Amino acid sequence: MEQFKKKLMAQNKNTIIGIIIWFVICVAGIVCEAGDFLIPITGDSHWASKWHGFISGVSFAFLVLMIVSLIQGIRAVKDEKALKKLYIAETDERNIHITTSAQASSMKAFLILGLAAGIIAGYFSMTVSVTILACVVIHSCIGIGFKVYYSKKL
Amino acid sequence: MKTKIRELRKARKLSQEELAEAVGTTRQTITSIEVGKYTASLPLAYKIARFFGLTIEEVFDFSDLED
Numbered sequence: 001m002e003q004f005k006k007k008l009m010a011q012n013k014n015t016i017i018g019i020i021i022w023f024v025i026c027v028a029g030i031v032c033e034a035g036d037f038l039i040p041i042t043g044d045s046h047w048a049s050k051w052h053g054f055i056s057g058v059s060f061a062f063l064v065l066m067i068v069s070l071i072q073g074i075r076a077v078k079d080e081k082a083l084k085k086l087y088i089a090e091t092d093e094r095n096i097h098i099t100t101s102a103q104a105s106s107m108k109a110f111l112i113l114g115l116a117a118g119i120i121a122g123y124f125s126m127t128v129s130v131t132i133l134a135c136v137v138i139h140s141c142i143g144i145g146f147k148v149y150y151s152k153k154l
Numbered sequence: 155m156k157t158k159i160r161e162l163r164k165a166r167k168l169s170q171e172e173l174a175e176a177v178g179t180t181r182q183t184i185t186s187i188e189v190g191k192y193t194a195s196l197p198l199a200y201k202i203a204r205f206f207g208l209t210i211e212e213v214f215d216f217s218d219l220e221d
Contacts, residue, residue, distance in 0.1 A: 084175075087178075088174075088175075088178055088179060088180060089180070091178070092179050092180045092183055093179065093183065093194075093195050093198055094179070094180065094182065094183040094186060094192055095180065095183075097192075
């Protein structure tokens with residue numbers, strides 16, 4: 001438990017640094033609109049505005065998630081009961097098993113549905129079809145890479 | 155896998171939550187093990203058996219594996 005507490009304290013420090021960096025990026029890039037890296041090179045001004053809104057939303061949501069995670073971490077470090085609860089929630093073997101099974105199933109579903117979508121999209125748009133098929137291929141390669149890695153590690 | 159966890163727990167008047175906390179797992183995991191939906195890992199089985207002061211074989215029924 002003491003090791004988990006130390007790990008959590010280090011994680012909290014990293015989260016604080018992450019929040020500061022991300023906050024600066026959000027304020028400079030989105031609120032102050034510093035630079036034009038958020039303006040898409042394709043589409044009209046309507047699309048650019050929508051895209052800017054989407055990026056802003058995602059960025060601030062990520063910021064909120066980091067803050068919530070930090071609050072949870074600080075509370076756990078200060079309160080032994082909360083620390084034990086968090087430790088159990090993170091190390092519970094059934095939860096880990098559920099997550100692993102869900103990820104394996106979602107990978108299989110993504111490959112099958114992605115392949116089907118890529119083939120169907122090929123009848124309407126070459127760009128969309130190639131993009132989807134490229135995603136499927138990259139996803140498969142990453143999956144194979146991790147399989148090789150874990151086969152050697154375990 | 156069949157287990158005697160429920161009987162042992164009730165004999166000691168323990169709730170699932172109390173047992174879960176004692177062995178460092180969640181109440182849901184204890185429920186799943188008791189109803190046979192989930193098979194505990196060796197370390198968790200050991201912790202549960204040790205908590206009741208018994209051996210793993212006395213808590214968990216391995217007869218299914220012998221077939």
